[in-house]
Amino acid sequence: MRVVVGISGGSGSIYGVALLKVLQELGVETHLVVSTLGEYVTEHECDINLEELKSLATYYHENKDLAAPIASGSFLTDAMVIVPCSMKTISAVANGLSDNLLTRAADVTIKENRKLIVVPRETPLSSIHLENMLKLSRTGVTVLPASPGFYSHPESIGDMVSSIVARILDQMRIEHNLIPRWGE
Template sequence: MKVVVCITGASGVCYAKRLLEVLRDKGVEVSLIVSESGKKVIEHELDVDLDYLIGLSHEYYENSDLFSPLASGSHIFHSVVVIPCSMKTLSAVANGYSSNLICRVCDVAIKEKRKLILMPREMPLSSIHLENMLKLSKLGTIIMPPIPAFYGKPKTVNDMVDFVVGRILDILGIPNDLFKRWGGI
């Protein structure tokens, strides 16, 4: 399985870091793309640098590299996860505006009917945001805001991050035990 992980300029890069760590531990092949704004958010929010995240992937591409193999539908990958997904990126993907590699990879996933997970990190949501999400959902995109559940009684921020990452792995079909699953009351 090959997963393309894209990091854009929205808060919540802790989710991307943890996803990359878990995918590496599970032996999943990962291609990584980080937007320029994503690089700034990594620098601001994480206690690691971009090189650490690149080290968790099998290959890294600059967002400006539209000649990357990932820009072609003939290149095989299983799925794309944009984590976190800025509203700028979500809007570009919803409207077919592939001006960078992240948006192009999402476009390829949609046209080739591959799994595309967008994790928008914004609130409150405007009608424009919701319309773009609905448009993408109708095309088969999975819109998955990183919202943790509290039935497992998380004790740390890491517990909440693991819940979200575990749910991503569920959608990707990767077995995991990162969080306590609902078992009723």
């Protein structure tokens, strides 16, 4: 399996880092692209610099490199996840603005009818945010807000992060045992 992982500048880089770690453990090929603010927020929130982040991915692509393989529809991928996904990135993707590799890869994922998952963490949401997410949803994009459930009685931040990562993996049909299934 080949998955593109984008990290943009919204708060919640912990979800992107956790997803990369799990995908690495599962042997999934990952192609990472990080926005400038995504790099900043990851270092600020997770104390992980870009070099450490790169080590969690199979391949890393500079956000300004529009000639990277993931910018082309002929480069086959199974899915793309943008986690966290800032409202700026959601707006760009919803409106077809492909001015960097992150948004171009998302645009390619949509045009090729591949699985795209965006994980917004913004709150509250304005009408503009909601309209952009609705636009994406109508094109088949999965909008998966970083809103952990509490029915499993999480005992730590790690448990809450795992619940969101599990939902992302479920959307890509990747087997895991991060969380107990309802009724188990």
